[in-house]
Amino acid sequence: MDLYIVTGHTKGLGQALVAQLGAEKDIELIALGRAQDGPIPGGAQLFVDLAAPRAVETVCDRVDERLRGKRFAKAVLINNAGMISPVGMIDRVDAAELELNLAVNFTAPILLMRRFLIATATTAKVRRVINISSGAGRRPIFGWGAYCAAKAAIDMVSRVAALEAQTARTGVQVVSLAPGVIDTPMQGVVRSASPEEFVDVERFRQMKAAGELRPPADVAADILRHERSGKLFAEPVADLRTLGA
């Protein structure tokens, strides 16, 4: 039996990941997001607002309860949840929104990674963490200050976690993965910005019109295939577009 924990499964890439994992056999699936507690194919969804660090710790306690006494051949955490807002120059966006963005895109994933590593230390033979990052963490983008900064931070903490795993010989595998441009509600938020808030908005509108955004199901299938082959973990910072078939 393999364990998969996926955040942000109510739409977009996370929804596609959970749909594909839920259709498989011998998987215990735990989806964490803003959806009412209840069963889902393959496991359960637990409500959590990832913007609240205390709520993240509480839901991790609940995950620990569910996992008590169980052992897994493999345990995988996919830190997928994310948000792009606020979009706009740093001095023109709301301070509270900046904090919210950093909490969801950075604080929650690092706290979840910490608790996942503690929870699975003696209960899973293979342990893997996939932090969904972005090309935006690797170059500056006008109007995306918090998002770029949080994704850059996720890249760095993934490098640290991979280094720690290698040095301490824990066998844990970690990757911070840029998934490419995906046709999800997040891209709708991107396209709805004004050129004053986001100077590249027209390029993103044209990419959508030209059908250049990948379907979330295709991206999810690629991620899961590369996770299983182990190819995803060759480097701690990776880009799905350059991993090949």
Ligand SMILES: NC(=O)c1ccc[n+]([C@@H]2O[C@H](COP(=O)([O-])OP(=O)(O)OC[C@H]3O[C@@H](n4cnc5c(N)ncnc54)[C@H](OP(=O)(O)O)[C@@H]3O)[C@@H](O)[C@H]2O)c1
């Ligand atoms: N789409 C792209 O082109 C693209 C490109 C590069 C990287 N990415 C990354 O890929 C990942 C998935 O993005 P997506 O495009 O699928 O985004 P999306 O369509 O906006 O979906 C984001 C998911 O995160 C959840 N989430 C956001 N804030 C939350 C909170 N406070 N508490 C709990 N859940 C929360 C959302 O839940 P709610 O329904 O409750 O809001 C939703 O399930 C993100 O990390 C994103 O940065 C996306």
